Amino acid sequence: MAQNIYDKPDFFAGYSRLGRSVRGLEGAPEWPTLRAMLPTMRGLRVLDLGCGFGWFCRWAREAGASSVLGLDLSDKMLARARAETADQAIGYAIADLEHLSLPDGSFDLAYSSLAFHYVEDAARLFASIQRALVPGGRLVFSTEHPVYMAPTKPGWTVTDDGRKSWPVDRYFVEGPRTTDWLSPGVVKHHRTIGTTLNLLIEARFRIDRVVEFCPSAAQIAQAPALAEEIERPMFLLVAAQR
Amino acid sequence: MAQNIYDKPDFFAGYSRLGRSVRGLEGAPEWPTLRAMLPTMRGLRVLDLGCGFGWFCRWAREAGASSVLGLDLSDKMLARARAETADQAIGYAIADLEHLSLPDGSFDLAYSSLAFHYVEDAARLFASIQRALVPGGRLVFSTEHPVYMAPTKPGWTVTDDGRKSWPVDRYFVEGPRTTDWLSPGVVKHHRTIGTTLNLLIEARFRIDRVVEFCPSAAQIAQAPALAEEIERPMFLLVAAQR
Numbered sequence: 001m002a003q004n005i006y007d008k009p010d011f012f013a014g015y016s017r018l019g020r021s022v023r024g025l026e027g028a029p030e031w032p033t034l035r036a037m038l039p040t041m042r043g044l045r046v047l048d049l050g051c052g053f054g055w056f057c058r059w060a061r062e063a064g065a066s067s068v069l070g071l072d073l074s075d076k077m078l079a080r081a082r083a084e085t086a087d088q089a090i091g092y093a094i095a096d097l098e099h100l101s102l103p104d105g106s107f108d109l110a111y112s113s114l115a116f117h118y119v120e121d122a123a124r125l126f127a128s129i130q131r132a133l134v135p136g137g138r139l140v141f142s143t144e145h146p147v148y149m150a151p152t153k154p155g156w157t158v159t160d161d162g163r164k165s166w167p168v169d170r171y172f173v174e175g176p177r178t179t180d181w182l183s184p185g186v187v188k189h190h191r192t193i194g195t196t197l198n199l200l201i202e203a204r205f206r207i208d209r210v211v212e213f214c215p216s217a218a219q220i221a222q223a224p225a226l227a228e229e230i231e232r233p234m235f236l237l238v239a240a241q242r
Numbered sequence: 243m244a245q246n247i248y249d250k251p252d253f254f255a256g257y258s259r260l261g262r263s264v265r266g267l268e269g270a271p272e273w274p275t276l277r278a279m280l281p282t283m284r285g286l287r288v289l290d291l292g293c294g295f296g297w298f299c300r301w302a303r304e305a306g307a308s309s310v311l312g313l314d315l316s317d318k319m320l321a322r323a324r325a326e327t328a329d330q331a332i333g334y335a336i337a338d339l340e341h342l343s344l345p346d347g348s349f350d351l352a353y354s355s356l357a358f359h360y361v362e363d364a365a366r367l368f369a370s371i372q373r374a375l376v377p378g379g380r381l382v383f384s385t386e387h388p389v390y391m392a393p394t395k396p397g398w399t400v401t402d403d404g405r406k407s408w409p410v411d412r413y414f415v416e417g418p419r420t421t422d423w424l425s426p427g428v429v430k431h432h433r434t435i436g437t438t439l440n441l442l443i444e445a446r447f448r449i450d451r452v453v454e455f456c457p458s459a460a461q462i463a464q465a466p467a468l469a470e471e472i473e474r475p476m477f478l479l480v481a482a483q484r
Contacts, residue, residue, distance in 0.1 A: 152405060168410050210436045
């Protein structure tokens with residue numbers, strides 16, 4: 001089973017205070033970019049893998065989706081998602097992305113925000129999603145970028161002249177990375193971009209768009225701390241079609 | 243016009259001494275990986291963009307290609323390519339990859355090794371290649387990896403405990419990078435992976451395989467200096483289909 005870090009009290013408390021938890025989708029700088037990669041939502045049966053508090057599920061319904069199923073490993077997150085959702089066409093269920101079990105051909109869109117990097121077996125995950133989609137169905141997801149995740153010491157190096165750089169090493173050493181983010185001992189699974197894309201292709205997805213997220217000039221003007229995101233990629237966004 | 247660094251005497255002399263120039267394809271550690279991404283060569287009309295000394299052109303013919311056209315910007319390289327080729331089905335011509343002019347639908351495979359990073363306008367390049375290929379034709383190429391090319395100071399940082407890392411910055415600042423490699427003032431053009439792949443998709447290519455090159459354990463055992471290639475990606479290899 002995947003590590004359920006979200007149900008740890010310290011992690012949950014920290015996560016609940018993040019901009020993206022307090023302000024929802026609009027609190028995530030990569031959301032406008034990811035949204036632009038989504039198909040028109042009207043009439044779609046939508047699956048949200050790692051739905052957290054259900055922000056995207058509710059947005060999808062407001063945008064016209066006919067039904068939304070949100071899956072998450074965290075009891076606590078689903079409890080809050082349910083409490084904040086008053087829509088019979090949105091359902092929530094506990095599920096481990098390592099062992100998805102979904103009815104064949106039952107979704108038009110599978111979406112996931114920053115959950116796949118917790119999954120060890122991406123080949124099995126992509127195959128499960130492929131079967132759960134109808135032919136022509138879409139998969140749109142964000143995940144931590146491997147350049148961000150690879151290093152032994154994932155943090156900025158500042159040189160004497162004040163330049164910030166990101167010390168990439170172990171890029172080709174795929175596998176677990178343990179970091180202290182909100183809580184000690186958070187385990188993520190590092191895969192190169194090549195591995196992620198080839199696993200999608202091998203699962204019979206067509207790659208439609210690959211975006212390494214960088215905030216816009218307008219976003220940086222509004223939140224100057226985002227400027228450092230120009231130096232190295234933090235998130236990888238992919239749109240694919242079954 | 244693209245910078246013709248190869249015809250500078252110091253660059254040409256240095257380039258001619260590289261393993262890949264002396265030993266040909268077998269002197270390039272990424273060649274076995276790139277070769278595995280190629281289709282069966284029998285009967286194919288092949289285009290080699292940035293053919294250099296013609297090693298790949300001759301290999302392609304030996305592997306069964308029906309004809310090969312090698313293009314390069316460098317007079318000197320083509321002169322040596324012609325001198326080393328005795329095969330009427332291989333032709334060589336001067337061409338600037340910034341301004342390709344090729345007959346429509348006349349090739350089954352376009353190949354390029356480490357030339358595209360000298361090209362400023364990749365959208366135009368990919369569109370030209372797309373038109374030159376038959377429907378179903380393949381494009382297989384290697385280029386410098388953007389993680390390798392992006393940094394202000396593209397060189398290893400060694401920490402006190404002896405760890406080597408690659409100081410990534412300016413990843414999202416696309417455009418020229420001037421380095422001193424064999425000769426001062428070599429100009430390359432930095433594009434993110436996302437940009438390269440999306441330009442291919444927009445030029446109506448289907449992405450078939452994306453490999454960030456890492457030498458095998460056997461290659462490292464034979465040439466221990468290659469071990470550092472595990473730390474960060476140096477080459478990006480892509481196979482796509484029209």
